[in-house]
Amino acid sequence: MTNCDRLKVVILGNSRVGKSAVTVRYLTKRYIGEYSSFKDYLYQHSVSFDNVTTEVEILDTSACKTTACLHEHISWANAFVLVYSICEKASFQQARVLLETISAMKGLRYAPVILLGNKRDLEHVRQVGVDDGHEMSLQFQCQFYEVSAAENYVGVSLAFQSLIREARAMQALKTLPVRRKVGAAMTVSKMIGMVFGKSGKSLQNGKKRPSLSI
Ligand SMILES: Nc1nc2c(ncn2[C@@H]2O[C@H](COP(=O)(O)OP(=O)(O)OP(=O)(O)O)[C@@H](O)[C@H]2O)c(=O)[nH]1
Secondary structure, eight states: OOGGGEEEEEEEESTTSSHHHHHHHHHHSOOOSOOOSSOOEEEEEEEEETTEEEEEEEEEOOOOSSHHHHHHHHHHOSEEEEEEETTOHHHHHHHHHHHHHHHHHHOSTTOOEEEEEEOTTOGGGOOSOHHHHHHHHHHHTOEEEEOOTTTOHHHHHHHHHHHHHHHHHHHHHHTSOGGGHHHHHHHHHHHHHHHHOOOSOOOTTSOOOOEEEO
């Protein structure tokens, strides 16, 4: 099996933002209210779409107590889901710290990342605006979605699928000869834009990334 067919996704974010709820929702379509907080869980599953099957490992982390632990998680993964709660500003700030750490360790150019604002059903106690999430995603060139693990399977599923799609595209890019990469990068960006629609805002480098409230 090639790298293209295998993906290691780590779920990171502050404590209690819904990392386990989002992960289990994606894997089982079900929402379970309470999970054990003190352990990391590793799930494996096969996902097939666009005529390609990918073996996906998903590491649902409990909040890391040490920097070494966080670095270990980041080193292990080749794709990232950063979860914050739209009703907890501190979790959004933590997402920024995580994005900075991933950027420093891996570089974001070839690291597929989604920023996931969870608990969208709690609109009445919202502390983080949609625009804030969108802006941060533009700054770090990652995808951005707002979801509710509690209320909606489809949104969570779409977000994971788009991460997997992007990871596949990035893996494919890495295997191309260097001279062809520039043109190919434009093609991938265009392809993602076509699949998810355009956000209407440009990045500093001109790339557009998908962004949805789902
Ligand atoms: N209203 C609402 N509550 C949610 C949602 N997702 C998770 N929760 C609740 O938030 C709490 C924390 O959810 P978890 O999935 O355990 O969060 P976690 O980030 O895995 O927590 P730790 O493992 O402690 O870091 C639980 O009480 C969930 O029921 C959501 O979309 N909406």
